[in-house]
Amino acid sequence: MSFLRMNSLLVVVFVVVLAMSLCFGQHVFPPSQWIKALISPEKDVLDLIFTEFRLPRTLAAALIGGSLALAGTVTQSVLRNPISEPGILGASSGCNSAITLAMMFQFHQSANLWLVPSLGVLGGMILVLTVVTIALKRGLASANSLVLVGIAISSAVTALTLILSLSIDRTTYSHAVAWMAGSIGRANWTYVAVLFGSALFAFGSFFAQSHTLDIAQLQDEASIGLGLRPIASRLCMLLLASFVESLTTALVGAFPFVGIVAPNIGRLLTSGVHSRLIVVSPLIGAILVITADLIGRTMFGPYEVPAGMIMAVLGGGFFLRLLVKSPTYRS
Amino acid sequence: MAPGKHWSRVLLLFCFFHLALTCVALSVGPTAVEFNDCLTTFVRYSDDNVSHFAIWHLRLPRALVASLIGGSLAVSGVIMQGLTRNPLAGPTMMGLSPGASLVMLIGLIGLPNLSMNTSILLSFLGAFGGYLTVCFVAYATPGGFTPTKLALAGSVVSAVVTGFTHVTTVLFSLHDEMLYWTVGGIANVSWVQVWQILPFSLCGLVLALLISTGLTSLSIGKEASIGIGNRVTQIRILGSLAVLLLTSSVVAVAGPVAFVGLMIPHIAKGLVGARYTQLILLSMVLGASLTLLSDMISRILTAGEEVPLGLMTTLVGAPFLVYLVLARPITLEARP
Numbered sequence: 001m002s003f004l005r006m007n008s009l010l011v012v013v014f015v016v017v018l019a020m021s022l023c024f025g026q027h028v029f030p031p032s033q034w035i036k037a038l039i040s041p042e043k044d045v046l047d048l049i050f051t052e053f054r055l056p057r058t059l060a061a062a063l064i065g066g067s068l069a070l071a072g073t074v075t076q077s078v079l080r081n082p083i084s085e086p087g088i089l090g091a092s093s094g095c096n097s098a099i100t101l102a103m104m105f106q107f108h109q110s111a112n113l114w115l116v117p118s119l120g121v122l123g124g125m126i127l128v129l130t131v132v133t134i135a136l137k138r139g140l141a142s143a144n145s146l147v148l149v150g151i152a153i154s155s156a157v158t159a160l161t162l163i164l165s166l167s168i169d170r171t172t173y174s175h176a177v178a179w180m181a182g183s184i185g186r187a188n189w190t191y192v193a194v195l196f197g198s199a200l201f202a203f204g205s206f207f208a209q210s211h212t213l214d215i216a217q218l219q220d221e222a223s224i225g226l227g228l229r230p231i232a233s234r235l236c237m238l239l240l241a242s243f244v245e246s247l248t249t250a251l252v253g254a255f256p257f258v259g260i261v262a263p264n265i266g267r268l269l270t271s272g273v274h275s276r277l278i279v280v281s282p283l284i285g286a287i288l289v290i291t292a293d294l295i296g297r298t299m300f301g302p303y304e305v306p307a308g309m310i311m312a313v314l315g316g317g318f319f320l321r322l323l324v325k326s327p328t329y330r331s
Numbered sequence: 332m333a334p335g336k337h338w339s340r341v342l343l344l345f346c347f348f349h350l351a352l353t354c355v356a357l358s359v360g361p362t363a364v365e366f367n368d369c370l371t372t373f374v375r376y377s378d379d380n381v382s383h384f385a386i387w388h389l390r391l392p393r394a395l396v397a398s399l400i401g402g403s404l405a406v407s408g409v410i411m412q413g414l415t416r417n418p419l420a421g422p423t424m425m426g427l428s429p430g431a432s433l434v435m436l437i438g439l440i441g442l443p444n445l446s447m448n449t450s451i452l453l454s455f456l457g458a459f460g461g462y463l464t465v466c467f468v469a470y471a472t473p474g475g476f477t478p479t480k481l482a483l484a485g486s487v488v489s490a491v492v493t494g495f496t497h498v499t500t501v502l503f504s505l506h507d508e509m510l511y512w513t514v515g516g517i518a519n520v521s522w523v524q525v526w527q528i529l530p531f532s533l534c535g536l537v538l539a540l541l542i543s544t545g546l547t548s549l550s551i552g553k554e555a556s557i558g559i560g561n562r563v564t565q566i567r568i569l570g571s572l573a574v575l576l577l578t579s580s581v582v583a584v585a586g587p588v589a590f591v592g593l594m595i596p597h598i599a600k601g602l603v604g605a606r607y608t609q610l611i612l613l614s615m616v617l618g619a620s621l622t623l624l625s626d627m628i629s630r631i632l633t634a635g636e637e638v639p640l641g642l643m644t645t646l647v648g649a650p651f652l653v654y655l656v657l658a659r660p661i662t663l664e665a666r667p
Contacts, residue, residue: 082479083419083486137657144418145656148597151419152656155590156649159642166638257490264483305501312494316487323483324472 060187069285072259085259086245098123124246210274405618408592421593430461454583535576
């Protein structure tokens with residue numbers, strides 16, 4: 001299948017899934033009502049449900065899927081490891097620890113709704129910078145030492161957070177768990193705006209650097225030969241990817257699997273050239289998260305199953321099918 | 332000390348360290364035991380002596396199970412990283428513990444009051460099933476085996492199965508039951524569990540040592556390995572079998588114990604280099620020591636409410652790994 005045909009197919013699937021997500025839910029909104037809900041000057045309750053809940057939630061799902069897939073693509077290429085994701089450098093575990101700590105001090109009851117998410121982003125970035133600094137200590141921030149230091153530090157911080165959370169009182173603990181479990185339910189228009197801004201910036205930067213990413217996949221010697229400074233460019237890309245990851249984690253909780261699976265599906269569908277991969281994987285990520293959210297909130301009756309869990313089953317299943325059918329998997 | 336040199340001395344050192352650690356593990360705990368009693372337990376055991384009872388029926392099996400778990404997971408981590416040639420590979424990633432959790436959960440829904448042994452059997456079957464799925468995807472599909480495919484298949488199958496487990500947990504409201512199975516622990520083990528793990532671990536270890544030279548040659552490259560005269564497919568299949576033997580019974584008894592299988596191989600590689608015979612033996616001892624030490628710390632520090640073993644192994648092991656990366660970055664690099 002040519003790149004153009006596959007890309008347009010993906011766009012069609014994306015639009016269909018987006019429309020279905022806008023339609024279905026506890027109340028069904030057929031497309032004819034969308035325009036009315038958006039433009040009518042006097043909105044009734046149903047219109048408000050559409051404009052204030054359904055629409056931002058769907059858009060947030062698309063943006064989350066897209067940003068995480070972008071961050072995952074870049075991390076995998078830069079670290080040269082197909083099973084890595086931005087969380088490996090500590091972005092999501094730092095974010096979760098900061099949020100748990102913030103809740104221990106009852107910050108979530110403060111009037112400033114942005115206090116806890118900002119602390120989360122701060123925590124994530126501090127941990128990533130710590131990892132990078134340690135890996136740089138010997139002047140050798142190679143892909144593998146970054147991965148090893150990242151795993152060691154982020155899993156230690158996760159363990160500490162879990163131990164800490166055993167000692168806080170049950171109400172605060174359940175707040176923290178609910179925050180971290182990952183649900184798009186609390187998305188509103190401000191979230192959508194923030195996510196859109198970061199996704200656009202990341203997409204622009206990575207797309208402009210797609211050529212550098214192609215080279216960064218090679219061994220260090222080869223990329224130096226092609227005129228790249230491997231350590232500097234690697235760290236810049238990783239920091240941006242980590243920022244995107246900590247931002248989404250701070251806003252809507254963890255979706256650990258999108259970042260691994262969407263880029264790999266992208267690699268199976270395209271030739272793996274980054275100017276294409278950077279376009280395809282966010283689309284796939286968006287489709288996966290929207291579908292997972294849609295299934296999670298419509299199919300299970302009184303319960304709402306968090307999208308992250310559905311996502312793992314859905315995206316993983318699709319990926320396995322591709323992996324089994326694909327005759328040559330390029331490593 | 333150059334890596335690879337004096338490796339037998341390093342190994343001997345850590346063996347003694349582990350032995351000393353075992354003695355300490357036997358003598359500390361809620362019931363104070365004199366060191367003298369530790370020794371007499373083994374020479375003239377008497378049922379009337381409380382210390383003897385505590386050591387023989389509680390602490391010794393627990394120390395043995397902890398060591399077996401750590402040793403087995405570390406060795407299977409070495410093999411996994413050798414087969415996938417990926418520093419992120421570990422036994423928890425290959426579908427074993429997710430499979431165990433899922434089958435356990437289905438068992439809990441079907442039969443609410445499972446006995447300990449039935450649940451261990453169920454977990455074992457689940458681990459077996461999860462691992463076979465991963466191997467099927469990696470080996471039996473068009474295009475044949477590649478290390479990347481094994482790594483991807485492992486992480487994706489694990490995620491899918493975990494996803495199923497979470498959805499089932501939410502739908503049947505089984506959070507409390509699942510909590511135990513997501514962190515792992517060995518709080519209530521006895522001699523029965525020692526015998527449930529020991530035969531599998533021994534067979535797995537022997538198998539691992541048999542293919543160790545083959546793994547060393549594989550780490551140079553598939554073509555080079557074939558050139559030397561190794562049968563690569565045979566090594567890979569035997570390696571996968573060894574991982575299955577080493578990990579399935581451990582996961583069934585203790586649940587997922589994080590970090591040991593992933594990190595100990597890197598630590599061992601930093602100490603003795605990348606020759607797999609040395610690597611396997613040292614990883615075994617290091618893994619056993621780490622798990623035993625972590626279990627001991629969690630018993631002492633938090634009397635009453637124990638910190639889960641999986642968390643403690645991470646906290647104890649992580650600083651050591653960071654230190655090693657800082658001290659000698661070169662040896663931790665993947666060899667081309």
